[in-house]
Amino acid sequence: MEQLKENLSKIFDNYFEEFKEANEYIYNNPELGNKEFKACKTLTDILKKHGFETHDNFSNIPTAFIGKYKNGNGGPKVAILAEYDALPGIGHGCGHNLFGVTSVATGILLKEVMGDVAGEILVIGTPAEETCGAKVEMANAGVFNDIDIAMAVHPTGEAHVRSGESQAMEAIQFTFKGKTAHAAGAPHEGINALDGVLMLFNSINALRQQTLETARIHGIISNGGKAANIIPDLAVANFYVRAQTLSYLKELVERVKNCARGAALATGTTLEMENYETSFANLVTNKKLSETYEKNLKLQGVVKIIDKEGFGSTDMGDVSHCCPTIHPSFPLTTKHLTGHSVEFACATIQPEAYKGAKEAAVAMALTAMDIFTNSELLKEIKEEFKNSSK
Ligand SMILES: [Zn+2]
Ligand SMILES: [Zn+2]
Known part of the structure; x- marks a missing residue:
C-alpha cells in the first residue's frame, strides 16, 4: 500500500x-x-x-x-x-x-x-x-x-x-384558487385565495411542534394577490420540506399536504399541489x-x-x-x-x-x-x- x-x-x-x-x-x-x-x-x-x-x-x-x-x-x-x-x-x-x-x-x-x-x-x-x-x-x-x-x-x-x-428534500408548490370581489363593497361574494395560503402557513407552524427536531419546513408566498381592494382569486406558496430519511420525508410531506387540504376546505378555495423542483433523497x-x-x-x-x-x-x-x-x-x-x-x-x-x-x-x-x-x-x-x- x-x-x-x-x-x-x-x-x-x-x-x-x-x-x-x-x-x-x-x-x-x-x-x-x-x-x-x-x-x-x-x-x-x-x-x-x-x-x-x-x-x-x-x-x-x-x-x-x-x-x-x-x-x-x-x-x-x-x-x-x-x-x-x-x-x-x-x-x-x-x-x-x-x-x-x-x-x-x-x-x-x-x-x-x-x-x-x-x-x-x-x-x-x-x-x-x-x-x-x-x-x-x-x-x-x-x-x-x-x-x-x-x-x-x-x-x-x-x-x-x-x-x-444530508437531508431528503421535496419542493412543493401550493396554488389556491378563489374568486375576486371588491374587498370593501362585496367581500361576501369573493373567495379569498390568500386566506388559503395564510391558513396553510398557520397550520404548518402548528405542525412544527409535532415533528422530529431534524425536520425542516420552510416556505415563501410567491403570489399573494394583486391589490388590497381586490379579494385575491389566486395565491401561491412554495415550500421545501426536509427530513433525515426518505421514509420520514414521505410521512411529513403527507402531513404538510393535509395542512393545505384543510386550508382549502376552510376557505372554500380549490387547491393544486405540485413539485416545482427535483426532490432529493x-x-x-x-x-x-x-x-x-x-x-x-x-x-x-x-x-x-x-x-x-x-x-x-x-x-x-x-x-x-x-x-x-x-x-x-x-x-x-x-x-x-x-x-x-x-x-x-x-x-x-x-x-x-x-x-x-x-x-x-x-x-x-x-x-x-x-x-x-x-x-x-x-x-x-x-x-x-x-x-x-x-
Ligand atoms: Zn453548491
Ligand atoms: Zn457544491
Whole structure:
C-alpha cells in the first residue's frame, strides 16, 4: 500500500500541469447547470487522451458524460462522480471546477496503477448539482444499480470532512384558487385565495411542534394577490420540506399536504399541489467505505478529519440509495471558507488548493484498489448497504 501510494503521488505530480490547466479553464469559463458544455468537453478530452472510452450526452443529458476503462474480466465496478456546474453571479463559488478535475484525475491515477487487477473504472460527469441535480435523473434511469461503489469528494474550507448525512428534500408548490370581489363593497361574494395560503402557513407552524427536531419546513408566498381592494382569486406558496430519511420525508410531506387540504376546505378555495423542483433523497454514507477512504487519507499523513456541520440536501443522496456511496470533502485551504462565495471560488485556483485535491484523488484511487483487490471488504460494504435504513 505504501508503494502504491508513492506511485499515485508521483503520477499526480507528473500530470499536475494538465490538471491545473483544466481547473483554471473551467474556473475562467463558469457555466450554469445543464449548460456546462465547455467543462464537459475539457474533462472528457483529458479522459480520452489518457485512454478512457468516453461518451457525452450520457443518460440522454446533453452535458453529462461517462469515461470508462475496463481491465481484465469481471471485477468490481467503481464509479467516481464529477460535478462542474457554476453559480449565477459568483462563478465557481461552490468549487465544482476543482471537484470535476479531482474526479477525472482520480480515474487517470487509478488506471495507471491497476496493472493486471480486474475491474472497471467509471468516471461519470453529473451536471446541474446546484439546480435540478442530474444524479436524480440518472438514479431513476438505473445508472447506478449495477455499480459496486460510488465516490465523489467536494471541496470545502479548512479540513477534510468525513462523509456524513444530508437531508431528503421535496419542493412543493401550493396554488389556491378563489374568486375576486371588491374587498370593501362585496367581500361576501369573493373567495379569498390568500386566506388559503395564510391558513396553510398557520397550520404548518402548528405542525412544527409535532415533528422530529431534524425536520425542516420552510416556505415563501410567491403570489399573494394583486391589490388590497381586490379579494385575491389566486395565491401561491412554495415550500421545501426536509427530513433525515426518505421514509420520514414521505410521512411529513403527507402531513404538510393535509395542512393545505384543510386550508382549502376552510376557505372554500380549490387547491393544486405540485413539485416545482427535483426532490432529493437523503445521503446514506456507507460507513465501511468511509472508513476505508479515511484510512487512505491517513496513509498520506492527513491527521485532521472533521465531522460535517449543519443540514442541506444534495443529489448524491439519490446515488446512495442505489449503491454504497461516500461523499466527503477535501480542504482548499487551512482557513474557514463560506460556501457559495467569491472567496470560495478564488480559493479553488490557489496553489494550496491542490494539496487537498491530490490527497482526495490519491485516497479515492487507493480506496478503489482496496475494492478491486479485497473481495471480503466489498462483501462487508454491500452487506452494510443492504441493511442500512434509508
Ligand atoms: Zn453548491
Ligand atoms: Zn457544491
